[in-house]
Amino acid sequence: MATKKFRCKVCGYVHEGDKAPEKCPMCQAPQSEFEEIVEEGAAAPAKKGLNTNSNVYTILYAAVMVVIVAFLLVFVSQTLKERQTANVINDTKQQILSALNLRDQADVAATYEKVIKADALMQPNGKLAEYEGEFNTSYKSEFDNGNFHVFVADVDGERKFVIPMNGLGLWGTIWGYIALNEDRTTVYGVYFSHSSETPGLGGEIAGTKFQDRFPGKSVVENDEVALKVVKYGKADQSSQYEIDGVTGATITSTGVNTMINKVLSAYIPFLTKQCCKEGACEEGNEECCEEHNVESND
Amino acid sequence: MANKNSEALKQPMWANNPVLVQILGICSALAVTAQLKPAIVMGLSVTVIVAMANVIISLLRNTIPNRIRIIIQLVVVAALVTIVSEILKAFAYDVSVQLSVYVGLIITNCILMGRLEAFAMQNGPWASFLDGIGNGLGYAAILIVVAFVRELFGSGTLFGFQVIPQCFYEAGYLNNGLMIMPPMALVLVGCVIWFHRAKNKDLQEN
Numbered sequence A: 001m002a003t004k005k006f007r008c009k010v011c012g013y014v015h016e017g018d019k020a021p022e023k024c025p026m027c028q029a030p031q032s033e034f035e036e037i038v039e040e041g042a043a044a045p046a047k048k049g050l051n052t053n054s055n056v057y058t059i060l061y062a063a064v065m066v067v068i069v070a071f072l073l074v075f076v077s078q079t080l081k082e083r084q085t086a087n088v089i090n091d092t093k094q095q096i097l098s099a100l101n102l103r104d105q106a107d108v109a110a111t112y113e114k115v116i117k118a119d120a121l122m123q124p125n126g127k128l129a130e131y132e133g134e135f136n137t138s139y140k141s142e143f144d145n146g147n148f149h150v151f152v153a154d155v156d157g158e159r160k161f162v163i164p165m166n167g168l169g170l171w172g173t174i175w176g177y178i179a180l181n182e183d184r185t186t187v188y189g190v191y192f193s194h195s196s197e198t199p200g201l202g203g204e205i206a207g208t209k210f211q212d213r214f215p216g217k218s219v220v221e222n223d224e225v226a227l228k229v230v231k232y233g234k235a236d237q238s239s240q241y242e243i244d245g246v247t248g249a250t251i252t253s254t255g256v257n258t259m260i261n262k263v264l265s266a267y268i269p270f271l272t273k274q275c276c277k278e279g280a281c282e283e284g285n286e287e288c289c290e291e292h293n294v295e296s297n298d
Numbered sequence B: 001m002a003n004k005n006s007e008a009l010k011q012p013m014w015a016n017n018p019v020l021v022q023i024l025g026i027c028s029a030l031a032v033t034a035q036l037k038p039a040i041v042m043g044l045s046v047t048v049i050v051a052m053a054n055v056i057i058s059l060l061r062n063t064i065p066n067r068i069r070i071i072i073q074l075v076v077v078a079a080l081v082t083i084v085s086e087i088l089k090a091f092a093y094d095v096s097v098q099l100s101v102y103v104g105l106i107i108t109n110c111i112l113m114g115r116l117e118a119f120a121m122q123n124g125p126w127a128s129f130l131d132g133i134g135n136g137l138g139y140a141a142i143l144i145v146v147a148f149v150r151e152l153f154g155s156g157t158l159f160g161f162q163v164i165p166q167c168f169y170e171a172g173y174l175n176n177g178l179m180i181m182p183p184m185a186l187v188l189v190g191c192v193i194w195f196h197r198a199k200n201k202d203l204q205e206n
Helices: A040-047 A055-099 A110-114 A139-146 A202-206 A250-266 B002-013 B024-032 B036-060 B066-091 B093-099 B101-107 B112-121 B125-155 B165-171 B182-199
Strands: A003-007 A015-018 A036-037 A116-122 A128-130 A150-153 A159-168 A172-182 A189-192 A228-230 A242-244
Touching: A036 A110, A055 A110, A055 A159, A055 A189, A055 B066, A110 A116, A110 A150, A139 A159, A139 A172, A159 A250, A159 B165, A172 A250, A189 A202, A189 B024, A202 A250, B002 B125, B024 B101, B024 B112, B024 B125, B036 B066, B036 B093, B036 B101, B036 B112, B036 B125, B066 B093, B066 B101, B066 B112, B093 B101, B101 B112, B112 B125, B125 B182
Parallel strands: A228 A242
Antiparallel strands: A003 A015, A003 A036, A116 A128, A116 A150, A150 A159, A159 A172, A172 A189
């Protein structure tokens, strides 16, 4: 309330300023016809003897406000952190299970314990070695750091391998998991999700309608990733490797294709059982191609 | 006094609707209305946050230094949104995943700043609370209407369930791709405003 208000008693014109005008601009009435309007809001703080417009008050107010809000946010963040991390871990496990066609599990942790036998890292020669660290929730940074995770799963007595994937869609990141059969080339199931693709278009990659096109397809041909997501309607239905993209979401579909290609290319030694070809097994370790020495954790 | 309070609640629902009359919050109305579910969740989140922010600002209104009042309002809103987002992540993870970026977008929703500045700075906590609820619900109502039309004609679904029967598609019916795009939301909001003005003669400008 830096300025005062004055009302002309003749015509009701309200003037804002430090003092009343010499003449009313509307009806030409003289200055004496103006009266000051005293507002309730302006009067209240003055009564308490507190000048809310002084510099000191303003700076103190801002400082106190910032400190209170900062403490509040830190407190909330710290108290909830444990639960949030648990939720993220649970969600990641559910995503891995979804790739194995075990969607919407009531007790994710228990099913995960039962189905996933090992969280392993691929070695340069394609062998698997047990991953020693904590359960990881960011497979993008793991991939970038050269830690190629493979989850060894056991679904109804059959061995499956789940590989985490990360890539870019149209608006933001996309990620997913691809589950392969024991032959390491036939797709058993997939799961995709995204951070900010267009709902109804690119967002459909998270739906089962798109994901159900994957099972039964083959990933590798001649030591190269052959699985392709092509523009909707362009897939050769008789091909083992081509999959229709999402209609109206060409860029997101291309993103899925690039993601699959980039990630699985890095896993080629594992997918093609390179260690067997190199003859590593012959030197007294015949089992390497069968179980890859991953201990089961049950 | 009771009359004034009920006015604060009812006015924004129709006669002084924040979207239709004040044209506030349009950006988020375009962003989240491709499907019904996020539209409803967004509408409810905004309702809760605008009501809470209104109450807090209303309680502080006599102490806030005039020169930095907008910043104070912004800090209150941003802190509230962050807290709500953290709580959602801890206790309703599915919902927070659903909302993703939209929770953060609530901070930039002009309805909040508009109501804090125009109403909460001058009125008591209870009236401000009702005003917040009213404005939030008025906003949610528009989102739901727009999202209903967009999801029905754009995807043939409602809440994700197929509504338009398969035989329509076999007979040559196609989903309207434009409905999914934000420009169509703007056209739809325009149509709703048109209808609203036609019903409220006193809002018409000559």
